[in-house]
Amino acid sequence: MTLRLIPTHPFSGQRPGTSGLRKKVAVFQQPHYLENFVQAVFDVQPKLAGGTLVVGGDGRYYNPTAIQTILRMAAANGVKRLLVGQHGILSTPAVSCLIRKHSAAGGLVLSASHNPGGPDGDFGIKFNTDNGGPAPEKVTEAVYVRTKTIEAYRILDGIDVDLGIIGGSILGTMAVEVIDPVADYAELMESLFDFEAISQLMQDGTFRMCFDAMHAVTGPYARAILENRLGAPRGTVINGIPKPDFGGAHPDPNLAHAQELVSILNGHDAPAFGAASDGDGDRNMILGQRFFVTPSDSLALIAAHAHSVPGYRNGLAGIARSMPTSGAADRVAAQLGIPCFETPTGWKFFGNLMDAGKVTLCGEESFGTGSSHVREKDGLWAVLFWLNILATQRNQSVANIVAQHWQQFGRNVYSRHDYEGVDSNAAQDLMANLHRALQTLPGQQYGERRILCADDFSYTDPVDGSTSSGGGIRLIFDDSSRIVYRLSGTGTEGATLRLYLESYEPDPTRHTADAQFLLAPLIQISETIADVRRYTGRDQPDVIT
Numbered sequence: 001m002t003l004r005l006i007p008t009h010p011f012s013g014q015r016p017g018t019s020g021l022r023k024k025v026a027v028f029q030q031p032h033y034l035e036n037f038v039q040a041v042f043d044v045q046p047k048l049a050g051g052t053l054v055v056g057g058d059g060r061y062y063n064p065t066a067i068q069t070i071l072r073m074a075a076a077n078g079v080k081r082l083l084v085g086q087h088g089i090l091s092t093p094a095v096s097c098l099i100r101k102h103s104a105a106g107g108l109v110l111s112a113s114h115n116p117g118g119p120d121g122d123f124g125i126k127f128n129t130d131n132g133g134p135a136p137e138k139v140t141e142a143v144y145v146r147t148k149t150i151e152a153y154r155i156l157d158g159i160d161v162d163l164g165i166i167g168g169s170i171l172g173t174m175a176v177e178v179i180d181p182v183a184d185y186a187e188l189m190e191s192l193f194d195f196e197a198i199s200q201l202m203q204d205g206t207f208r209m210c211f212d213a214m215h216a217v218t219g220p221y222a223r224a225i226l227e228n229r230l231g232a233p234r235g236t237v238i239n240g241i242p243k244p245d246f247g248g249a250h251p252d253p254n255l256a257h258a259q260e261l262v263s264i265l266n267g268h269d270a271p272a273f274g275a276a277s278d279g280d281g282d283r284n285m286i287l288g289q290r291f292f293v294t295p296s297d298s299l300a301l302i303a304a305h306a307h308s309v310p311g312y313r314n315g316l317a318g319i320a321r322s323m324p325t326s327g328a329a330d331r332v333a334a335q336l337g338i339p340c341f342e343t344p345t346g347w348k349f350f351g352n353l354m355d356a357g358k359v360t361l362c363g364e365e366s367f368g369t370g371s372s373h374v375r376e377k378d379g380l381w382a383v384l385f386w387l388n389i390l391a392t393q394r395n396q397s398v399a400n401i402v403a404q405h406w407q408q409f410g411r412n413v414y415s416r417h418d419y420e421g422v423d424s425n426a427a428q429d430l431m432a433n434l435h436r437a438l439q440t441l442p443g444q445q446y447g448e449r450r451i452l453c454a455d456d457f458s459y460t461d462p463v464d465g466s467t468s469s470g471g472g473i474r475l476i477f478d479d480s481s482r483i484v485y486r487l488s489g490t491g492t493e494g495a496t497l498r499l500y501l502e503s504y505e506p507d508p509t510r511h512t513a514d515a516q517f518l519l520a521p522l523i524q525i526s527e528t529i530a531d532v533r534r535y536t537g538r539d540q541p542d543v544i545t
C-alpha cells in the first residue's frame with residue numbers, strides 16, 4: 001500500500017452550516033471535494049493522528065464510497081485505530097456514544113440528516129470532537145479557513161475494507177474495527193431506562209405502539225431495542241430497513257413528512273403511542289392517539305417527569321434550549337429550582353454546558369431532545385424516555401399526560417412556519433429589512449399586542465466566553481408572546497425562512513384548541529411585519545410544524 005500526496009485546489013463554499021457541510025450529492029461527487037474537507041479536518045485536529053476515530057453514516061446514497069475514501073485518508077494521516085459501523089451504519093447519537101466510550105479523538109458522520117437522499121438528493125459530513133459532540137464554531141471555522149488554502153491531501157492506495165463483516169483488519173498502520181452499530185448504544189440505553197417496566201408495558205396486551213424509522217438509520221436500532229430487547233411485537237417498527245434514498249421520501253419526523261405514521265395514529269384502532277426518527281437518528285416525533293406533542297412540550301414534559309426515570313433519579317443540573325424553542329421548559333426549570341439556558345440554534349452550543357455539568361437535558365423545537373448521556377440529540381432516547389413515563393403512569397394516555405402538564409404549568413402554544421426554496425437574495429433582503437426596523441419596532445401596537453423588545457439574538461457561552469451572533473430576529477410582546485425570524489443553515493437549495501410563533505395560554509378551557517387557531521392573530525402580525533408574501537412570493541408556508 002502506497003501513501004500518496006494528491007495535489008488539489010480549494011473549492012469555495014466549504015463552510016459548515018448549522019450541522020456540518022451539506023451539499024447536493026453531485027457536489028460531493030466532484031473529484032477531490034470530499035477529500036479536501038476531510039484533509040482540512042485532519043489538518044486542524046492534529047490529535048487525530050495517533051488517536052482513535054469513529055466513522056459511520058445514515059446509509060444514504062454515496063455513504064459507501066465516502067467511507068472507503070475516509071478510511072484510506074485516516075490511515076494516511078496517522079490515525080491509529082478506526083471504528084466503523086457494519087455496512088457503514090452508525091446513527092449520530094451512536095457515534096457520540098462510541099467516541100465517549102472508546103475515548104476517541106473524534107468522529108466523522110456521513111449524513112445530511114432529514115434532507116432527502118439518493119443520487120439527486122443531499123449528502124453531508126460532520127466532524128465531532130473528543131467529547132462526542134458536534135465541533136464548536138471555532139473548530140468548524142478553522143476547518144473552513146483551511147479548505148480555502150488546501151493544496152494537497154494524503155491518501156493510501158489500496159483495496160476497500162469489507163464493511164459487511166464484523167471484525168478487525170489493518171490498513172497501512174491503522175487498525176480498522178468493523179463493529180456492531182447497535183450494541184454499545186443499546187447498552188447505554190439499558191443503563192438509563194427501566195427496561196423491565198417498559199417490557200411489561202409492551203407485553204401487557206393492551207398497549208400498542210408504532211415506530212416509523214422512515215427507511216433511515218434508526219431501523220436497526222429500534223428493532224434491536226424495541227422488538228428484540230423490550231419484546232414489542234414484530235412489525236412495531238415500520239420502514240425499518242435503511243435505504244440509500246429513504247424510499248424517495250424526506251426522512252423528517254414531523255406532521256408533514258411522517259404521513260404514514262400520522263395516519264396510523266389518527267386512524268381507527270390506533271395504537272396508544274407513535275414515534276418517528278430522522279435520517280441520522282437524532283430527531284424524534286412523539287404522537288399519542290390523535291395527538292401531537294410539540295418538541296418544545298416534549299422537552300418540558302421529560303424534564304418534569306425525569307425523577308421517575310432511573311438514569312435521572314438524582315435530579316437535573318439544569319436545562320438548555322435553543323432560542324427559538326418555546327419557554328415551556330423554562331417553567332419546569334423554575335419550578336424545579338434549576339437554571340435554564342437559552343442558546344443559538346444547533347446542538348453544538350449545548351456541548352460546553354453539558355461538559356461543565358451545568359445542564360442535564362437539552363432540546364430544540366426542531367424535534368431534537370437529548371441529555372448528557374451523549375453530546376448529540378438522540379431520537380430513540382426520547383422515545384424510550386416517553387415509554388418509561390408511560391410505563392410508570394399506566395392507564396394514562398399521551399394526551400392526558402400533556403393535558404395535566406398544561407394544567408399545572410399553562411400551555412406555551414407553539415408553531416413553526418417554513419418557507420422553503422425561497423430566492424436567496426429575497427430572503428436576505430427580508431432579514432435585512434427586519435434588521436433595519438429593530439430600532440423602531442419596540443412600542444408599536446399590533447391589535448391587542450405591543451412589542452416590548454426587538455433584537456437579533458447573540459450569545460456568549462457561559463463556559464468559555466465564546467460568542468455567536470446573528471441567531472435570529474426576536475420580537476417579544478407585552479403578553480409574553482414571541483415571533484422569531486431565522487434563515488435555515490442546513491438547506492442546499494435557495495433559502496428557507498423559518499417563522500417561529502409562541503404565545504402563552506394559562507386558561508385550561510382553551511388548552512385543547514388547535515395551535516394554528518390560537519396563534520392566528522400572531523401569525524398575521526408576523527407576516528405583516530416582515531412582509532412575508534412580498535419577499536417570498538408565497539401566500540402560505542410550505543411546511544407547518
Ligand code: VG1
Pocket residue numbers: 018019112113114115278282283322345346347364365366368487488489490491498
Ligand atoms: C435545523 C434545525 C436545528 C437543528 C439542525 C440540525 O437547522 O432548525 O434546530 O439543530 O437543523 O438538525 P436550520 O439551520 O436548518 O434551522 V439535524 O437532525 O438536520 O442534524
Ligand code: CO
Pocket residue numbers: 113114278279280281282283
Ligand atoms: Co438529524
